[in-house]
Amino acid sequence: MPYRVHCMVCAGTGCVSNRSLDVRDALEKELRKRGLEHEVQIVTTGCNGFCAVGPLMVVQPDGIFYQQLTTKDVPQLVEEHFVKGRPVQRLMYTPPEAPAPIPKMSDIPFFKHQRLIALRNRGLVDPEKIEDYIARDGYQALVKALTQMTPDEIIEEITRAGLRGRGGAGFPTGVKWRKVREARGEPKYIICNGDEGDPGAFMDRSIFESDPHSVIEGMLIGARAIGARYGVVYIRNEYPLALERIQIAIQQAREYGLLGENILDSGLDFDISVTRGAGAFVCGEETALIASVEGRLGDPRARPPYPAESGLWGKPTCINNVETWANVPPIILNGWEWYSQIGTERSKGTKVFSLVGKVRNTGLVEVPMGITLRQLIYDIGGGIPGDKKFKAVQTGGPSGGCIPAGMMDQPIEYVAPDGKHEARDYLDLPIDYESLTEVGSMMGSGGLVVMDEDTCMVDVARFFLAFTQDESCGACAPCREGTKLMLDILTRITQGHGTMDDLRALEEIGWVVKQTSLCGLGKTAPNPVLTTLKYFRDEYIAHIEAHKCPAHVCRELNTYRIDPVICVERGHGCGVCRRECPEKAIFGEKNQPHRIDTTKCKKCGVCVDVCHFNAVIVE
Amino acid sequence: MPKLKIEDLARMREEARRATMLREGAGRVKIIVHLGTCGIAAGGRNIMAAVLREIEERNLHDVLVTTSGCAGLCSREPMMTVEVLGQAPVKYVDLTEGKVKEIFAEHVMGGKIAERYALAVGSERAM
Numbered sequence: 184m185p186y187r188v189h190c191m192v193c194a195g196t197g198c199v200s201n202r203s204l205d206v207r208d209a210l211e212k213e214l215r216k217r218g219l220e221h222e223v224q225i226v227t228t229g230c231n232g233f234c235a236v237g238p239l240m241v242v243q244p245d246g247i248f249y250q251q252l253t254t255k256d257v258p259q260l261v262e263e264h265f266v267k268g269r270p271v272q273r274l275m276y277t278p279p280e281a282p283a284p285i286p287k288m289s290d291i292p293f294f295k296h297q298r299l300i301a302l303r304n305r306g307l308v309d310p311e312k313i314e315d316y317i318a319r320d321g322y323q324a325l326v327k328a329l330t331q332m333t334p335d336e337i338i339e340e341i342t343r344a345g346l347r348g349r350g351g352a353g354f355p356t357g358v359k360w361r362k363v364r365e366a367r368g369e370p371k372y373i374i375c376n377g378d379e380g381d382p383g384a385f386m387d388r389s390i391f392e393s394d395p396h397s398v399i400e401g402m403l404i405g406a407r408a409i410g411a412r413y414g415v416v417y418i419r420n421e422y423p424l425a426l427e428r429i430q431i432a433i434q435q436a437r438e439y440g441l442l443g444e445n446i447l448d449s450g451l452d453f454d455i456s457v458t459r460g461a462g463a464f465v466c467g468e469e470t471a472l473i474a475s476v477e478g479r480l481g482d483p484r485a486r487p488p489y490p491a492e493s494g495l496w497g498k499p500t501c502i503n504n505v506e507t508w509a510n511v512p513p514i515i516l517n518g519w520e521w522y523s524q525i526g527t528e529r530s531k532g533t534k535v536f537s538l539v540g541k542v543r544n545t546g547l548v549e550v551p552m553g554i555t556l557r558q559l560i561y562d563i564g565g566g567i568p569g570d571k572k573f574k575a576v577q578t579g580g581p582s583g584g585c586i587p588a589g590m591m592d593q594p595i596e597y598v599a600p601d602g603k604h605e606a607r608d609y610l611d612l613p614i615d616y617e618s619l620t621e622v623g624s625m626m627g628s629g630g631l632v633v634m635d636e637d638t639c640m641v642d643v644a645r646f647f648l649a650f651t652q653d654e655s656c657g658a659c660a661p662c663r664e665g666t667k668l669m670l671d672i673l674t675r676i677t678q679g680h681g682t683m684d685d686l687r688a689l690e691e692i693g694w695v696v697k698q699t700s701l702c703g704l705g706k707t708a709p710n711p712v713l714t715t716l717k718y719f720r721d722e723y724i725a726h727i728e729a730h731k732c733p734a735h736v737c738r739e740l741n742t743y744r745i746d747p748v749i750c751v752e753r754g755h756g757c758g759v760c761r762r763e764c765p766e767k768a769i770f771g772e773k774n775q776p777h778r779i780d781t782t783k784c785k786k787c788g789v790c791v792d793v794c795h796f797n798a799v800i801v802e
Numbered sequence: 803m804p805k806l807k808i809e810d811l812a813r814m815r816e817e818a819r820r821a822t823m824l825r826e827g828a829g830r831v832k833i834i835v836h837l838g839t840c841g842i843a844a845g846g847r848n849i850m851a852a853v854l855r856e857i858e859e860r861n862l863h864d865v866l867v868t869t870s871g872c873a874g875l876c877s878r879e880p881m882m883t884v885e886v887l888g889q890a891p892v893k894y895v896d897l898t899e900g901k902v903k904e905i906f907a908e909h910v911m912g913g914k915i916a917e918r919y920a921l922a923v924g925s926e927r928a929m
Binding site: 185186187188189191222226243244245246265266267268269307308314315317318319320321322323326330439440441443447448 | 804805806807808811814815817818819821822823824825826827829834835836837838839842850854857858863866867868869870871
C-alpha cells in the first residue's frame with residue numbers, strides 16, 4: 184500500500200542536538216503500536232532552516248509544521264493527527280503577537296519570504312538516499328550537460344547567469360571556469376571548499392547535511408565544463424554529520440556509475456575524494472587549502488599564480504565554495520535567463536545566510552540577492568527578542584564588518600561605485616556584494632550576527648580580532664604582528680586603560696594590515712575594528728574618556744550598587760546576593776537594605792544574575 | 803549495482819517521484835476520509851484501507867489521501883470527501899469497501915460524480 188502521509192523529521196545538526204532522533208524513534212514505535220506503519224512514512228531530512236524552534240517536523244501532503252517536539256508529545260500527535268485527522272494546535276508554531284498558531288509551513292513568515300535554489304531540496308529529501316534526489320530532478324542537469332551542451336556552452340551558461348562565488352569574494356564563477364579550461368596542464372582538478380570557519384556560520388554544513396548530491400552534481404558539471412578528471416571535497420572534521428552524508432552520497436553515486444569512468448556512457452571520467460580539514464581558519468583561503476590537501480602545513484602563498492593556472496599539485500585547479508556548486512545544477516537545468524532574473528543587477532540569484540545572535544527566528548535562510556537587511560531581520564528573522572533595541576548586524580564573520588542600525592531613520596551618505604553620492608538608509612541596504620563592501624563589510628560566506636543594545640561594539644571588535652589573531656598562520660608580518668598589536672590595544676580599551684591616541688593607532692595599523700597582508704585572512708581581519716570605529720566611535724570614546732561601557736559588557740568598567748528601596752520593598756533583604764558573592768563584598772541583614780563594598784568588589788556580576796528583584800544596578 | 807545509463811536514470815526518476823510526490827503537496831484529486839470517533843466506530847479505517855488499496859492497484863500517484871475529524875453527520879458514517887482539483891468537493895456517505903471501488907472507477911478516474919452515494923456537492927461555509 185502507498186503511504187498517505189510523509190513525516191519529514193528534521194535531522195540537521197541543530198534538531199539532532201535537541202533530540203529529534205529520539206522523537207523519530209518514538210514516532211516509529213507509536214505508529215507501529217497503532218498499526219499505521221504502512222500508512223505513515225517517516226523520513227529524516229537535512230536542516231529545515233528554522234532551527235530556533237526545533238526539533239521540528241513537517242507532515243505532508245498537508246504541509247503541517249510541528250515544532251519543539253518531545254517524545255512525550257508523540258502519542259497525542261499520532262492519536263489526533265494520524266488516527267483522527269485532527270492536526271494538533273498545541274504543537275504548531277505561533278509567532279509572537281499572533282492570535283493563533285499557523286498550521287501550514289508555507290504560511291509561516293519565516294518561510295514565506297525565502298526563495299530556495301541552493302537549498303531547493305531541503306526538508307524534501309532524505310539526504311542519505313540518492314533515489315530521493317533523483318526524484319527531484321537530480322542528475323538531470325548532468326544529463327543535459329553531457330548530451331546537449333558543449334563544455335563552452337556550459338561555461339557560457341554559467342557566465343551569463345551571473346553566478347558569483349558564494350564563499351564571500353564574489354568572483355564570477357564562469358570566468359574562473361573559463362580560465363581553468365584554457366589553462367595548460369593535465370590533469371585538471373576541481374575542489375569543493377567546505378572549510379566553513381566563520382563563528383556562527385553553518386551554510387555549507389547544512390547543504391552537505393541536507394542535499395549532498397547537489398554538490399556532487401555541480402562538481403560533475405564543472406568537471407565536464409573545464410575538463411577535470413579528479414575532484415576533492417575539503418570539509419572540516421568538526422562537521423561529523425556533514426562528512427558522513429557526503430561520504431555516503433559519493434559512495435552511492437559511485438555505485439550507480441555517476442562517479443567513475445565513462446559516466447552515463449558519455450565518455451566523462453571523474454571521481455571525488457574527501458579530505459578532512461583539521462579546523463584551521465586559514466585553510467578556507469584557497470592557496471592554504473590546496474597546501475593542506477597536498478599534505479603540507481596549511482599556509483597560504485602569494486598569488487599570482489592563481490590556482491586556475493597552478494593549483495593542486497601545480498596543475499590547473501578550479502576551486503569553488505559548497506554553495507556555489509549547489510547552485511550549478513538548477514542553472515543548467517533552467518537556463519541562465521531564469522537565474523539572472525533573480526537578484527540585483529550585479530549580484531544574481533540567491534544567498535544562503537545563517538541568521539544568528541539577538542534575533543527571534545535564528546536559523547538558515549535563503550533569500551534573493553538585493554533583499555534589505557530590514558526584511559531579513561524583521562520579516563524573516565522576526566525582529567529582536569525581549570523588547571530590546573536593534574543595534575547592528577555583523578556580516579561576513581571575522582572578515583566582515585558591523586553595519587549600524589543607529590542611522591536607521593537618518594539617511595546617510597555613501598559612495599556608490601560609479602562615484603555618485605547617494606543617500607541610503609543602512610537597514611534598507613540591499614544585500615549584494617557591492618553594497619556590503621561599500622559600507623566596509625562584506626558578503627562573506629553568509630554569517631549574519633544580529634546585535635541588540637546589550638552588545639558592546641568594542642567588545643565585538645575585540646572578540647573577532649581575538650579570533651583572527653589566534654587563527655593567523657604567522658607567515659607574513661603585517662597579519663602576525665598587526666593583529667596582535669590591535670588586539671592588545673582593544674583589550675586595553677575594554678579594561679579602561681585606553682587613550683585617544685589608541686584610536687588613531689588602531690586605524691593606522693588596520694589600514695596597513697589590510698593593504699599589506701599576504702592573504703585574505705589578514706586583508707580582511709581589521710574590518711570589524713575599522714567599521715565599529717567608523718560607526719560606533721562614541722562607544723570607544725565612552726570606554727576611554729568616561730571609563731564606561733555603555734552596554735555594560737566590559738565588566739572592568741562597570742560599578743555595581745544595590746537599590747536600597749527595591750532591595751527591601753520587593754526583596755525584603757533576601758540576602759541571596761550576600762550568600763553568592765565570591766568576594767564576600769556584600770553586607771546586610773534580613774529585611775534591611777544590602778550594600779556592596781566597592782573596594783572588595785571584583786565586578787564579577789554574580790549579584791546581578793542571582794537577584795530575583797532586579798535590585799542590583801549596573802552603571 | 804549495475805552502472806546507470808541515461809534511460810535508467812529517467813526510469814528511476816519516475817519511480818522515485820511516484821513515492822515522493824506526496825511531499826510536494828500537489829495532486830489531481832484529494833480524498834478526505836472522515837475519521838472522527840463516529841467514523842472509526844462505523845468502520846472508517848477499513849474505508850481508509852480500501853482507498854489506499856485502490857490507489858495501489860491502479861498505480862495512481864496524483865491522488866492525496868488525508869483524514870479529518872467528525873463532519874457532523876455521524877449517522878451516515880463512514881464518509882469520505884472527494885475533491886477533484888478545481889471542482890467542488892463531494893461528500894459520500896454510508897460507505898462500504900465495494901462503494902469505494904465504484905466511486906474510484908466513476909469519480910476519481912472517470913470524473914463523473916457517483917450520485918447514488920453522494921450526500922451533497924460542496925461544503926459548509928466556514929466563518
